[in-house]
Amino acid sequence: MSDYVVVALVTLLGVALVATAMGARRLLAPSDPTPAKVTTYESGVDPVGSGWQQGSVRYLVYALLYVVFAVDAVYLFPWALVLRSDLGPASLVEMGLFIGVLVVALLHVWRRGLLRWW
Template sequence: MREYLVVAAVALAGVALVAAGSGVRRLLAPDDATPAKLTTYESGVDPIGSGWEQGSVRYLVFALLYVIFAVDAVYLFPWALVIRSELGAASLVEMAIFIGVLVVALLHVWRRGLLRWW
């Protein structure tokens, strides 16, 4: 039963620390509630008009392309470090296919015009 008491004590200490921090913040933080501070703020865009406006998907495409090519780089670096010591010709062919697929994807994205900012 002692193990459960230790878990309960740690949980209570965590709750007490959160409550103490929240209480200190209420005592020390300034309270200047102006109308400008009470408005909704979303990603640097002022809340003008209705909330049902169409946004640009172009930024999402750039983010996805970055993630795809960053993850690919994560696979390329370890492979390049051990290619001479442990991996053989089969690994070289597999990596050539992998890079070939990446090049085809990049050419496809470039041909569709998704790499332009305007």
């Protein structure tokens, strides 16, 4: 039961720290809202036209591919470091299947032409 008390105390301490920081910011930070400060902007550019515009989905595909291969690296590096110990053939087969699925997905994306910039 004492383990739960420690977890509860650390959680309460974290919440108190965040609340204290937010309260200190509210008290100490200057506040002077003007219409120019509260207007919406995108990357420092003033908004022009309506807020609804058709965007290209191609950039989303690149972002998703990056996430997939970043997750792949997150799994591969620790596995490669622990490979020196006795993981057994089952671990090698599992990692082979994992990399195989990623290669099939990459080939599918390449075949559909989603990796071209133009």
